[in-house]
Amino acid sequence: MxxxxxxxxxxxxxxxxxxxxxxxxxxxxxxxxxxxxxxxxxxxxxxxxxxxxxxxxxxxxxxxxxxxxxxxxxxxxxxxxxxxxxxxxxxxxxxxxxxxxxxxxxxxxxxxxxxxxxxxxxxxxxxxxxxxxxxxxxxxxxxxxxxxxxxxxxxxxxxxxxxxxxxxxxxxxxxxxxxxxxxxxxxxxxxxxxxxxxxLAEPQTSAALSAEASAWTRPSARFQAVAAHDAGVQSFCMVFDRPIDWVTLGIWLTMLLHAHGERVLRVKGLLDIAGSDYPVVINGVQHVMHKPLHLDAWPDEDHRSRLVFILRDLPRDLVERSCLAFLGLVPAYA
Amino acid sequence: MCGLCGIVGNAPHWSEGVPAPSLPDTPARRRERQERVRGLNRVLSPFGLTAADWQAHAYVIATRTGRSEIVDNTAHLWPAAARLCGKPCDPLDPKLIARLEAEVRR
Missing domain, CATH: 3.40.50.300 (P-loop containing nucleotide triphosphate hydrolases)
Structure with a gap:
């Protein structure tokens, strides 16, 4: 092809x-x-x-x-x-x-x-x-x-x-x-x-892809607080301490995009996938998900999965709870 | 195209083959499909639906009364699931979240 x-x-x-x-x-x-x-x-x-x-x-x-x-x-x-x-x-x-x-x-x-x-x-x-x-x-x-x-x-x-x-x-x-x-x-x-x-230049090498993913998902001060916006738009970053089960994440994300795709303005992630030796980058715009990419290496010492959302009129706490419940990463407390 | 069933092959869905990039009909991909079916059944059960693999190319989802649909991938599965059970399949439904949380804590 x-x-x-x-x-x-x-x-x-x-x-x-x-x-x-x-x-x-x-x-x-x-x-x-x-x-x-x-x-x-x-x-x-x-x-x-x-x-x-x-x-x-x-x-x-x-x-x-x-x-x-x-x-x-x-x-x-x-x-x-x-x-x-x-x-x-x-x-x-x-x-x-x-x-x-x-x-x-x-x-x-x-x-x-x-x-x-x-x-x-x-x-x-x-x-x-x-x-x-x-x-x-x-x-x-x-x-x-x-x-x-x-x-x-x-x-x-x-x-x-x-x-x-x-x-x-x-x-x-x-x-x-x-x-x-x-x-x-x-x-x-x-x-x-x-x-x-x-x-218009797209990152061609794994190092360039890695640098871009890192810029998106770096847990920085601007992510610590919910970035509320006039039009009901907020962005936040979820950070996961354990490797993520890809199959379950796929089930959850396709279901979320089916039910609320028009309100998920952007999702971007740098993920530590269970069973994979290399980090994976995901990138989606509303219902449109790009093909996930494997990187050769992590951009820095932080190997935790990071998932960034830009949402319109969707409650952050519900999205986070739902994601964790699907992935089986529910905190022990109620 | 499959000579037996006449299905035109589609490009793999974004959610497939990521942990172990390989051809669709390999043990790793078959295991991944089995895991997906297990995961789907966990989520579909509160909606009264079941999922099964179909020829390693598609998924069949069915109601308890036997109504069923064949879908290519998980993106196509949710609209079909909503049609079959007659209500939206929303991962943000607090009842669904509470049920999954309870399962995890058990």
Whole structure:
């Protein structure tokens, strides 16, 4: 089977700098072999990158990128893109970048890839990048439930408009983002050394995977207290002293995602599995679970299993109790 | 595709084969499936349901009156279980949690 193409998603509210980030990606030589699906070609302002029009909805850029409009359905647009690539009507590409619509919850896009057999044999979910306007983050967080979803699913967050926000506003925005998603790296769009190609780089080695898992699951001060959030979102980390039975964890997690998947915004874990010599990383977004990965080694001396949840409107104590009861790790006291 | 039953093979579910990555039909994977069936029966019993392995490719869940469904994996199992028992299968149900906790303490 040929290797599946990574599909990276650029998410963020209208006006959060998503299009500007995409423009920078389209100009990056390292991302020349990309197919980019956007909402509206005209909005991207491709004139100075343009090599030629392939048809009314598809253009070829100087760096080799193919850029297409999604008319209605992302799944159909992707299938069309892959089929034209196979027929040689458009140049080959080694990744797909999708711009999500401004107000949309990004999870249905990820679900489309995971659920559609004809797509998931060709494409896999890569990185999710979310742009956040530092000036309006507080307001959007209070008024738009999609905000928490966009932040929770992000692997990397790009903070924009930091040039027009004062230090206090930026600090408040960062704190807000950390409350929802304590694990994702936050970059500033204005940083002179921001490498837009690096935003899409996935950890390739066990050491890199291990470092990322460690950043997510490090029991730090921000996990000690429940990180409550305006939109009913909270994040917390469960730490287990004993190895975990994988089969039972799978039963519990599939049942939890069946009953409450839309409220489990993110689950990420670094696990000591009974019977396995190597730690295992799990990563899920609502109903969509990525394939678990084995690491060659633990990132540090702490070999305890750690499971991070970002939940919306689900009581932490019940989730913890349920997990422990399923795993047979119930405390002796009542 | 299986020549006998005509089932099209699916990619393994994320929850399968993690402790011992190996081909589906090996002793380690068969043991894992047996353990999964045992674990499922522990959780399904309060709902009046049972689970069994089916040809090392799927699971059969059944009610006490014999109504049954075949499912590929545990993700597909829960909606089928809810259909068969006529109520949601919620791991956060305090009664279910209390029952499992009592079992562990026994």
């Amino acid at each position: 040929t290797e599946r193409l990574p599909l990276h998603l650029i998410s963020g509210f209208l006006g959060s700098g998503k299009t500007t980030l995409l423009q920078r990606m389209l100009g990056a030589p390292a991302l020349g072999d990309s197919a980019v699906l956007v909402n509206e070609l005209g909005e991207i302002g491709l004139d100075h990158h343009l090599l030629r029009h392939i048809d009314g909805e598809t253009v070829l850029l100087r760096n080799g990128c193919v850029c297409c409009t999604v008319r209605d359905d992302l799944g159909a647009a992707l299938k069309d893109l892959l089929s034209r690539r196979a027929r040689g009507e458009i140049p080959g590409f080694s990744r797909v970048i999708v711009e999500s619509t401004g107000l949309a919850d990004p999870v249905p896009i990820l679900s489309t890839i995971a659920a559609e057999p004809s797509l998931r044999h060709h494409v896999r979910i890569g990185r999710v990048i979310t742009t956040v306007d530092a000036v309006n983050a507080g307001l959007q967080s209070r008024q738009q439930p999609e905000f928490a979803s966009q932040i929770a699913v992000a692997d990397r967050i790009v903070l924009t408009k930091t040039d027009i926000a004062d230090a206090g506003t930026i600090a408040a925005a960062m704190a807000q983002l950390r409350l929802i998603n304590p694990g994702a790296a936050i970059d500033r769009a204005m940083a002179p050394d921001l490498d837009v190609a690096d935003l």
